[in-house]
Amino acid sequence: MMRILIENCNVLDENSAHSVAENMNILIEDHRIARVTSSPIDGDNVDSKLSGKGRLAVPGLINAHAHSPENYLKGMTEKVPLELWLFDFFSSGVGFSPRETYVGAQLGAIEMLRAGTTAVLDHFWVNSGMTIEDLDAVMEAYRDVGIRASVAPLVEDLRPEMEAVIHNDPELTAHARDFESALDVPDYLDTLESFFQKWHLSEEGRLRCLAGPSGLQWCSSEVLEGSADIAARFASGLHMHVDETKSQALLCRELYGRSSVSTLLERKLLGPHVSLAHCVWVDDDDMNILAETGTVVVHNTASNMKLGSGFAPIPSMRERGITVALGADGSASNDNQVLFDVMKLTALVHNAREVDHRRWLSARDVMTMATRGGAAALGLTGELGELKPGMLADLTLLRLDSLYFTPLNDAFRQLIYCENGSSVDTVIVDGKVVVQGGELLTVDEDAVLSEARELWNITREKIAHLSDANQALLRGMEAYQAEQSAKDFHVSRH
Numbered sequence: 001m002m003r004i005l006i007e008n009c010n011v012l013d014e015n016s017a018h019s020v021a022e023n024m025n026i027l028i029e030d031h032r033i034a035r036v037t038s039s040p041i042d043g044d045n046v047d048s049k050l051s052g053k054g055r056l057a058v059p060g061l062i063n064a065h066a067h068s069p070e071n072y073l074k075g076m077t078e079k080v081p082l083e084l085w086l087f088d089f090f091s092s093g094v095g096f097s098p099r100e101t102y103v104g105a106q107l108g109a110i111e112m113l114r115a116g117t118t119a120v121l122d123h124f125w126v127n128s129g130m131t132i133e134d135l136d137a138v139m140e141a142y143r144d145v146g147i148r149a150s151v152a153p154l155v156e157d158l159r160p161e162m163e164a165v166i167h168n169d170p171e172l173t174a175h176a177r178d179f180e181s182a183l184d185v186p187d188y189l190d191t192l193e194s195f196f197q198k199w200h201l202s203e204e205g206r207l208r209c210l211a212g213p214s215g216l217q218w219c220s221s222e223v224l225e226g227s228a229d230i231a232a233r234f235a236s237g238l239h240m241h242v243d244e245t246k247s248q249a250l251l252c253r254e255l256y257g258r259s260s261v262s263t264l265l266e267r268k269l270l271g272p273h274v275s276l277a278h279c280v281w282v283d284d285d286d287m288n289i290l291a292e293t294g295t296v297v298v299h300n301t302a303s304n305m306k307l308g309s310g311f312a313p314i315p316s317m318r319e320r321g322i323t324v325a326l327g328a329d330g331s332a333s334n335d336n337q338v339l340f341d342v343m344k345l346t347a348l349v350h351n352a353r354e355v356d357h358r359r360w361l362s363a364r365d366v367m368t369m370a371t372r373g374g375a376a377a378l379g380l381t382g383e384l385g386e387l388k389p390g391m392l393a394d395l396t397l398l399r400l401d402s403l404y405f406t407p408l409n410d411a412f413r414q415l416i417y418c419e420n421g422s423s424v425d426t427v428i429v430d431g432k433v434v435v436q437g438g439e440l441l442t443v444d445e446d447a448v449l450s451e452a453r454e455l456w457n458i459t460r461e462k463i464a465h466l467s468d469a470n471q472a473l474l475r476g477m478e479a480y481q482a483e484q485s486a487k488d489f490h491v492s493r494h
């Protein structure tokens with residue numbers, strides 16, 4: 001058995017002065033936290049000892065919605081709403097090789113670990129048919145960098161918005177057909193099954209697989225139900241996008257005659273094993289369904305703001321008892337994977353819309369979302385997200401002598417409102433030290449960054465300027481979105 005002892009550290013604790021319990025000792029045995037105590041722990045039998053003096057131990061943060069290929073796309077766009085922002089990239093047909101996928105996922109994992117995020121839910125897309133080589137590459141990246149990861153291969157086979165664009169402008173019909181899905185559903189389901197067989201619960205449980213249908217309106221029932229069946233056979237779950245924009249919420253009502261959430265309920269695709277990214281445009285009935293089914297919502301504050309998607313009704317969700325996790329979303333729409341930024345925005349933005357200050361979120365609420373909420377999205381409720389005996393040993397030690405904790409008044413509030421990730425000193429994932437003294441121990445960080453720059457310098461050149469036909473299609477999509485946005489809807493999220 002591998003034992004790590006962290007001596008004399010400060011532990012985040014809401015019942016202690018300044019939210020810090022001082023002079024604590026933490027014993028980690030293999031993958032789990034064995035003891036958290038103010039009593040001395042005999043250090044003779046441990047494999048390694050870490051000094052916790054001047055350090056604050058907090059549960060590792062969990063990024064519950066990311067798209068690792070977008071780690072190459074940071075800083076690529078602005079002033080563009082969701083449905084249009086990746087059109088240039090996707091219409092160019094540029095894809096990533098398995099090596100690019102591997103390096104891109106490493107890039108994000110390093111960014112996260114360095115800023116105290118110990119687990120990620122990667123809703124992993126490829127810009128061409130998903131192969132097992134692509135999926136191997138992303139899992140190998142997380143295996144090698146040492147972060148905890150659940151990967152949900154994103155898949156879709158329908159484009160209902162395109163039908164609406166053609167309806168508005170029939171001259172675009174021929175060209176829009178080029179964007180029809182070429183997904184071979186049985187082939188995809190075989191790949192998903194192989195992926196689960198090969199990787200689910202690998203690395204002693206640190207790596208997990210989820211099914212990742214892109215969203216209700218973008219997936220046929222064969223894809224949705226086939227994906228859910230495979231996940232169920234492996235006792236895993238589903239991760240998908242829901243109601244990110246008003247346009248999507250309207251489209252689902254047009255397609256199914258009811259909301260997306262009630263359609264998912266009818267199709268038995270909700271529950272504690274299901275996490276839904278965004279849920280910005282859900283209404284009271286939808287939120288009641290999410291609460292009753294125990295479905296997890298992943299709130300992507302920064303991304304929703306950048307894309308102008310609106311403000312999810314997070315205070316209303318929490319008051320109903322809905323478990324809410326936090327996500328950075330892909331770096332094309334955020335543009336980083338630093339959860340401290342997301343936490344601060346989450347703590348602030350809902351105050352701007354809510355006049356009753358008693359309903360505002362506290363720093364403790366936000367920390368719970370970033371830890372226990374994230375654990376629920378990963379299917380690890382009760383096993384991850386708290387610093388106490390029996391839990392998986394994912395934790396971060398921050399320097400209390402940093403600018404952001406000097407002077408120390410309340411550790412919870414300073415974590416949320418002051419810290420930006422720069423006080424992170426040591427990071428432990430699954431009982432292994434992966435960052436120490438601010439340095440990554442698992443892979444050569446400089447080499448990964450250097451290769452990422454080289455690979456992207458070549459690939460970026462392949463993103464062609466939009467053809468005339470694509471520009472016409474983009475204008476058609478823009479007109480359709482404007483038309484949707486102008487329609488009445490019974491809730492407002494702007």
Ligand SMILES: [Zn+2]
Pocket residue numbers: 065066067123241277329330
């Ligand atoms: Zn997303």
